[in-house]
């Protein structure tokens with residue numbers, strides 16, 4: 364069994380390689396044991412040419428849902444929360460992310476990329492993350508760096524979680540940190 368409440372948190376400035384690291388760890392684990400039950404999602408940019416026009420969430424088995432868009436202007440989107448120039452589509456996000464965070468009996472690992480400002484606008488998301496942590500299934504998640512020296516409350520709670528280990532990425536350490544995280548997870552996943 365996993366060490367209780369193990370929670371590996373990857374952080375660092377935008378574009379430093381958090382999603383890349385998490386996906387590489389995921390792929391290495393799946394190669395080591397294709398039977399591992401890994402639940403969760405990652406967030407990626409939607410680009411039109413060189414311009415970033417939004418974000419989408421993607422499950423580890425490849426299902427996608429829009430998270431935010433800079434170009435949407437439907438009547439309902441007028442009421443959506445705004446982060447920078449993006450409108451956050453909480454219904455779309457929740458429809459994909461919340462079922463992924465349901466703790467199933469055979470779950471070996473949760474990947475949550477990321478627990479960020481957009482995602483935390485969902486009032487159901489953070490409670491679901493806490494349930495995952497309480498389940499004692501290991502978690503690999505990403506969190507943003509504090510802005511103006513302060514974390515958003517959900518992020519602060521994760522950082523202060525008793526089982527949390529924080530890895531701050533830089534271009535110099537990200538490959539070594541990837542190996543370190545992979546090793547730690549191999550040690551805690553009984554099927555490997």
Ligand SMILES: Nc1ncnc2c1ncn2[C@@H]1O[C@H](COP(=O)(O)OP(=O)(O)OP(=O)(O)O)[C@@H](O)[C@H]1O
Pocket residue numbers: 375376377378379380381382383384537538
């Ligand atoms: N270890 C690496 N070696 C080479 N290129 C990398 C590495 N990690 C990330 N990159 C490149 O850097 C870019 C940003 O990476 P990524 O999306 O993983 O960053 P991020 O920290 O998740 O960003 P955000 O905070 O915006 O979500 C990508 O183009 C990716 O290919």
